[in-house]
Amino acid sequence: MTIHLPQGPYMPRATPLDLAPGAPAPTSRTVFSAAHVVADPYADISPDDPAAVDWDSTLAFRRHLWAHGLGVAEAMDTAQRGMGLDWAGAAELIRRSAAEAKAVGGRIACGVGTDQLPADGTPALAEVIAAYEEQLALAEEHGARPILMASRALVRAARGPEDYLTTYAHLLRQASEPVILHWLGPMFDPALEGYWGSADLDEATDTFLKVIAEHPDKVDGIKISLLDAAREIDVRRRLPGGVRCYTGDDFHYPELIAGDERGFSHALLGIFDPLGPLAAHAVRVLDTGDVDGFRALLDPTVELSRHLFRPPTRFYKTGVVFLAWLSGHQDHFTMVGGLQSARSLPHLAKAYELADGLGLFPDPELAEHRMRSLLTVHGGAR
Secondary structure, three states: OOEEEOOEEEOOOOOOOOOOOOOOOOOOOOEEEEOOOOEOOOOOOOOOOOOOEOHHHHHHHHHHHHHOOOEEEEOOHHHOEOOOEOHHHHHHHHHHHHHHHHHHOOOEEEEEOOOOOOOOOOOOHHHHHHHHHHHHHHHHHOOOEEEEOOOHHHHHHOOOHHHHHHHHHHHHHHOOOOEEEEEEOOOOOHHHOOHHHOOOHHHHHHHHHHHHHHOHHHEEEEEEEOOOHHHHHHHHHOOOOOOEEEEOOOOOHHHHHHOEOOEOOEEEEOOOOOOHHHHHHHHHHHHOOOHHHHHHHHHHHHHHHHHHOOOOHHHHHHHHHHHHHHOOOOOOOOOHHHHHHOOOHHHHHHHHHHHHHHOOOOOHHHHHHHHHHHHHHOOOOO
């Protein structure tokens, strides 16, 4: 039956992709999905209160990703870190997810930042380092690989590239195991403009690479989220041997993961939250050496990803959680911080159409029913 969306009538797909859980993890690439959190819709909280998380549903979604062979990148920006989820909530998320990973044998890496510091003012560099150390210790205590996230506080504290070099050198010396470095661009978080001590990306890249070159034994890999494929390839080719490049480019991930004659990127992506089963299957095809088959599976997903991550890019989480609701991974479309209101009805309707066309919904009838209910609430059902 046709559903009338804001963009026009649409005939929903009748059958989903057949992607059952239980397949092994990909072997040729290390693949993480940055996972979202599920809010508690019945929590009686105000906008200024800490986030209320539905822990059972949040952990169930992580088990879903592990069951399809993906790693989980926990407490990252996809989990609304700094956009509804504070450090106390993130710390509890890390504890619970790390315990769940251990129980099921899942791969997990966790975001380490400085968001326990005040959101305004200019902290001392020593305060930034101490905040990082606190979070690093928590991740290591619970057996998760740390991801050193870009810090808003460090942007305010640093006087130039040398302060970034000093901060990261100290943290890497402190780390007991190799970490993943994360360069998150201002399109994902405007407060990170000028990270690495310069708004000039060439200069910032040189500083970033200097950190890695001086401590290659303490860097498992780097995640680059700049939506700039050419820059990622350039950085990838300049990395020391043994240091992985994890693409965070939600616009160009198929070509970057496929790679070229001089190398390839692994993956740590927010779009692999809604694409999880399909993405894992595609990389397993790539494991066989079938690059064309991999691209045939993953290239058609780029239109959906570009839609979800369109400017203002930082609100991509709304589309991610919306698709999780349509897919039956949670019973409601409510987000911590009320972020479900951050995208328009036409935007969400287009996301539904694109995802349904790809066969992403395990139960297309449920997805259609929920889409119709959303249209009804907005007064747009026909």
